[in-house]
Amino acid sequence: MHPGHPVTSRGLHVDPRDAVPIWKQIEEGMRRLVASGALGPGAAVPSVRDLARDLQVNPATVVRAYQRLVDGGLLAVRRGEGTFVAGEIPTLPRAERGRALAEGALRYASTAVTVGASRDEAVHALDSAFSRFASAKEGEKK
DSSP states (O other): OOTTSOEEETTEEEOTTSSSOHHHHHHHHHHHHHHHTSSOTTOBOOOHHHHHHHHTOOHHHHHHHHHHHHHTTSEEEETTTEEEEOSSOOOOOHHHHHHHHHHHHHHHHHHHHHTTOOHHHHHHHHHHHHHHHHHHHHHHHO
């Protein structure tokens, strides 16, 4: 493996060249895996040690990402058993949800602008991505 290339582990991708901190990439990657249904409620997630080894990152980096996900209610720690996806996806209070959406929207809009996408292209891509996650959740309910 060449340094500076993206690393993959269990559906998570981190890229040391990205300006986004590695812990944030891990946090966002876990959120994507849960949102897509790749990790369902109650699913075990890799241990800190295993994920750190697989991604070739410091275990403290994984701890930071996992702790934020536990604090946010997306992951739950069962003493002696490991870390798991929570039984239910938490719903943030409206103000907090608005802040999280605004932050994500700003990142997405800046990406769209810097790759030369039109507003219509960006909106279409977002709508398509949202539909994929929504259909994964619908499949889960059946």
